[in-house]
Amino acid sequence: MQVGMDFDALMDRLAQRLSQPLPGAEAHDLLRATPIGVLKPVFEHKLPPKPGSVLMLLYPAENSIKFPLTKRTDYLGAHGGQISLPGGKSEPGESYLETALRECEEEIGVSRQAVTMIGRLSDFFVIPSNFMVVPVIGAIHERPRYIADPVEVDRILEGDLYDLIRNDAVKRKEIVAAKQYRMMAPHFEIDDEIIWGATAMILNELRTILREII
8 A cells, every 4th residue: 555645646536536436335334233132223214314414534644644533422312422524414505515514614623615625425324313424525735723512522533544444444343332232343443432333334435445546
């Protein structure tokens, strides 16, 4: 892997690849957690799902490429305490890009004007919260000065893109979801946190694409 590849050159190559057919469910399913035992979560949703977006923000730092994740505060909700990409629900009339940029600015303080859009990944249905999420890939040319929203964000994690594409990046372990469901969860370990579920599945689509072009 060409770890020292020029940031702009990699972003150009990534943008070109994202304009082509994407791996989608093929990459998502490799990181899908599976129930252990007879107790399984059941979700009942009203259709259609709610629209939302998340932002995968890439930037050069320490001779590598980094990206932020957030650990949500432990509020009462489907994703309290979990690790997520910056993002959330679309407001009426917003495009998926506007949602991703606004949510990133609100949650971690990165100005929407500073971000260059590189492309987007496949739409992803987040089953527990009934969201159809568009993952957006954006770039900024230096490490941002983060400002965490104290209501939504407990801490900001920093992942390393080259760690994400290592051969041994995907790990597996049993976890307990919602304090009752035993799951075998393929996952990533980033900044001493376990990244599983929807976020890991979205990251794995980007990982799959990057392993083609780096």
